[in-house]
Amino acid sequence: MWEDLEVTVEKVPADKRKEKPSADKLGFGVHFTDHMFLMKWDRERGWHDSKICPYHDFTLNPAAMVFHYGQAIFEGLKAYRGKDNQLFLFRPKDNFERMNNSALRMCMPRFSAEKMVKILKALIYLEKDWVPAAEGATLYIRPTMIATEPTLGVKPSGVYYFYIILCPVGAYYAEGCNPTKIYISDEYVRAVKGGVGSVKTGGNYAASLYMSEIAKKAGCTQVLWLDACEHKYIEEVGTSNIFFKIGDQLITPPLEGSILGGLTRDSVLKLAASWGVDVVERQIAIDEVLAANESGQLQEVFGTGTAAVISPVGELLYKDRTHVINNCQTGPLSTRLLTELQAIQKGYQDDPFRWLVRVA
Structure with a gap:
């Protein structure tokens, strides 16, 4: 070969x-x-x-x-x-x-x-x-x-x-596909627009370690980062991109220079759109997410990445208050995306996007 x-x-x-x-x-x-x-x-x-x-x-x-x-x-x-x-x-x-x-x-x-x-x-x-x-x-x-x-x-x-x-x-998270608890940082930042946040370079991960240790002490699995200027708009989780199912829309922050363009993120966007899901890339503030959760409009939150594929989020810890998402249950869209992606990755499902490469 x-x-x-x-x-x-x-x-x-x-x-x-x-x-x-x-x-x-x-x-x-x-x-x-x-x-x-x-x-x-x-x-x-x-x-x-x-x-x-x-x-x-x-x-x-x-x-x-x-x-x-x-x-x-x-x-x-x-x-x-x-x-x-x-x-x-x-x-x-x-x-x-x-x-x-x-x-x-x-x-x-x-x-x-x-x-x-x-x-x-x-x-x-x-x-x-x-x-x-x-x-x-x-x-x-x-x-x-x-x-x-x-x-x-x-x-x-x-x-x-x-x-x-x-x-x-094996599984990246000990929780497997069970919902995780995420710490929202409004003090420290991971990256700024114009910097190297969109690059998979070691320094980005080094910059996240301090806040990650704080999150672990609070019983959280990962950190959800907000923008560096206003500490208002959601960007990404430490090891994955983030999605919110609010009403009939699936929303994820746009790639504007401070977020890594994940391939699982892109796969989810394409796969969900092919099912007729209303997929939107736009800025979304943490206050909007929490308000949607209070009103019952926030149905699911999940991260996407190579390591965990789809990682449902069951709790958000923000300003010392825990916000429970979907009764801490994995949602139907998260479940379907994980099932379909893994089936494609292992050759059991049709691959309409030609993502799969056979080794031998």
């Missing part, structure tokens, strides 16, 4: 491969497969030394620019074991194109998204036994690019590593 990709392959000997974790011990981001993909870039040679190789540690100079100036981007997608035991990827080219957009914003080199999909398929095929068969379990894929030039000085690096690592995972 990889012979025509200009990629060398170094396999781990069969007797030295890792023992695979049992389905009930997967966790999320804990276990990693035997192999990874790695390639390097510099100004003289461009991308070079592409290889599928044993999973291994890196040795980096303490002056490597990623440590000092934050040039680091990544993506998250999954491989699924589905119909007839086949392996599938969901919108992988879109993930790599989004990563190229991140690279452009962070002054990092871009790559061929189409070629990277082919390389990823080869890597997944090599690691096919790591793709879990258990219900709800998948193989999580983390493409990453970091600046590695050992130089101090605020400028783009001249050297980069691009790599892909894989890990079998």
Whole structure:
């Protein structure tokens, strides 16, 4: 599969491969497969030394620019074991194109998204036994690019590593598909328009950690961020986009530079619209959401993301007051979206949008 990709392959000997974790011990981001993909870039040679190789540690100079100036981007997608035991990827080219957009914003080199999909398929095929068969379990894929030039000085690096690592995972949230409790932050902010909020870069997540710890102490799973200027308009949850079913409309904040354009978000928009749901992208204030909840118009709230797919929200904690959504029950639209998306991702459902890519 990889012979025509200009990629060398170094396999781990069969007797030295890792023992695979049992389905009930997967966790999320804990276990990693035997192999990874790695390639390097510099100004003289461009991308070079592409290889599928044993999973291994890196040795980096303490002056490597990623440590000092934050040039680091990544993506998250999954491989699924589905119909007839086949392996599938969901919108992988879109993930790599989004990563190229991140690279452009962070002054990092871009790559061929189409070629990277082919390389990823080869890597997944090599690691096919790591793709879990258990219900709800998948193989999580983390493409990453970091600046590695050992130089101090605020400028783009001249050297980069691009790599892909894989890990079998269970449910992202301990609650599974049960509704979560979300903390609404009106003091700290995640991103501003004109910044890098729409980029999947490590600094965005570092900026969210402090508030996330406060949320956990309050018994919440995640933080729902408001806009940086007025602390009024809803933007996104720490690891996902957010949707509100108010009356007959499904509403989500628009992409205006401070929100990551999630591929699950886009899939939900397209899928719900195809069912005749009135889907609206517009600014929505937290006061509007809470008023709709008080009047009974707010029917469902859910997050969307690669890790959890659809994550229903049962409670909002805002200004020390808890607001219960839909009696803390998962709504019918959330349930249908999760069921349909997972069925498409595993090849059991028709794929009218041509999102699915078969590995082999």
